[in-house]
Amino acid sequence: xxxxxxxxxxxxxxxxxxxxxxxxxxxxxxxxxxxxxxxxxxxxxxxxxxxxxxxxxxxxxxxxxxxxxxxxxxxxxxxxxxxxxxxxxxxxxxxxxxxxxxxxxxxxxxxxxxxxxxxxxxxxxxxxxxxxxxxxxxxxxxxxxxxxxxxxxxxxxxxxxxxxxxxxxxxxxxxxxxxxxxxxxxxxxxxxxxxxxxxxxxxxxxxxxxxxxxxxxxxxxxxxxxxxxx
Numbered sequence: 001x002x003x004x005x006x007x008x009x010x011x012x013x014x015x016x017x018x019x020x021x022x023x024x025x026x027x028x029x030x031x032x033x034x035x036x037x038x039x040x041x042x043x044x045x046x047x048x049x050x051x052x053x054x055x056x057x058x059x060x061x062x063x064x065x066x067x068x069x070x071x072x073x074x075x076x077x078x079x080x081x082x083x084x085x086x087x088x089x090x091x092x093x094x095x096x097x098x099x100x101x102x103x104x105x106x107x108x109x110x111x112x113x114x115x116x117x118x119x120x121x122x123x124x125x126x127x128x129x130x131x132x133x134x135x136x137x138x139x140x141x142x143x144x145x146x147x148x149x150x151x152x153x154x155x156x157x158x159x160x161x162x163x164x165x166x167x168x169x170x171x172x173x174x175x176x177x178x179x180x181x182x183x184x185x186x187x188x189x190x191x192x193x194x195x196x197x198x199x200x201x202x203x204x205x206x207x208x209x210x211x212x213x214x215x216x217x218x219x220x221x222x223x224x225x226x227x228x229x230x
Contacts (some may be wrong), residue, residue: 001145002182004040009111010041014101014219015172016123018119019176021074021078021079021110021227021228021229021230022050022074022226022227023225023226023227024070024074024224024225024226024227025060025211025224026048026055026057026224026225027048027055027206027226028048029046029048029057029068029210031070031071031072032046032068032070032071032208033068033069033071034046034066034067034068035039035067035068035069035161036066037065037066037209038154038228040064040065040066040213041064042062042065042213043056043064044059044060044061044063044064044065044066044198044209044210044212045059045060045061046058046059046068046069046208047060047067049222050164051107051163051204051220054224054228056198056222056223056224057208057219057222057223058180058221059107059209059220059222059223060210060219060220061106061210061211061212061213061218061219062212062218062225063136063213063215063216063217063218064211064212064213065104065212065213066209066210066211067110067207067208067209067211068207068208068209069205070205070206071155071205071220072205073114073203073204073205074203074204074228075202075203075204076111076113076181076188076189076200076201076202076203076204077189077193077202078131078140078230079229080187080188080189080190080230081185081186081187081226081228081229081230082111082177082184082185082186082188082206082226082228083183083184083185083186083226083227083229084109084184084217084223084225084226084227085181085182085184085223085224085225085229086107086109086125086148086181086182086184086221086222086223086224087179087180087181087182087221087224088106088107088122088148088178088179088220088221088222089178089179089219089220089221090178090218090219090221091106091149091150091174091214091219092104092106092150092215092219092222093150093174093217094126094215094216095149095150095151095215097149097151097153097158098158098159098161098168099161100161100162100214101214102169102203102214102215102216103160103161103162103193103198103214103217104211104212104213104214105147105148105150105209105210105211106210106212106219106221107147107148107150107208107209107210107221107223108117108145108146108147108207108208108209108210109145109184109206109207109226110143110144110145110146110206110207110208110209110213111144111146111188111204111205112142112143112205112206112207113140113141113142113143113192113200113201113203113204114140114141114184114202114203114204114205115140115141115201116189116217125199125223129158139148140165141165141167142165142166142192142196142201143160143165143167144166144167144169144188144191144195145166145167145168145169146159146171146186147168147169147171147172147203148172148173148183148209148221149170149172149173150173151173151174152173152174153170153173155170156169156170157169157170157191157194157195158170167188167195167196169191169195173230181224182183183202185216188200188204199208206226208223
């Protein structure tokens with residue numbers, strides 16, 4: 001699964017003249033690590049596919065769930081903008097936004113915000129210390145999850161059915177652009193403030209997931225690139 005060729009990760013200049021902090025073109029998965037979940041034995045498959053001079057991340061789930069986490073952190077106040085290009089072969093018929101039984105998406109782009117014990121209250125520190133003893137590290141302070149939903153929904157931002165610390169942002173909805181590459185450009189700071197009503201922690205990281213463990217369905221999706229810029 002992990003290719004031996006070096007990942008294309010560089011500092012570059014965006015079209016508006018700003019410096020790009022991270023550019024991932026998915027020539028390999030060397031800069032990513034898998035994340036598995038307790039009690040979920042079937043894992044989503046993440047592989048690199050090549051077509052001519054182009055390479056993509058291919059994600060395939062079959063009643064499964066797991067994620068790929070980027071190993072480099074960044075400051076969201078310095079690099080609040082994320083752009084990527086994605087495509088899905090299908091959406092889930094049984095998906096139901098905002099419910100645990102329907103909380104599956106053919107592709108998600110996560111921004112997870114780092115917990116800082118120095119800024120936490122007493123009870124929050126106790127909860128996070130307990131989690132660190134179980135998992136070996138602190139869980140995120142909070143997270144935004146940008147998804148390709150299966151159908152129209154009145155709201156753009158919904159609370160995760162699993163945690164108040166998570167917000168799901170519905171970027172694409174329904175079958176209209178299934179099978180077609182779509183480009184997204186989001187402002188993390190703007191979305192976090194709209195989702196939580198406050199400023200986010202400064203340090204964050206990225207993750208990608210395709211999950212279908214709740215609906216029992218399956219899907220294939222792709223990422224062409226992902227980058228962060230001012």
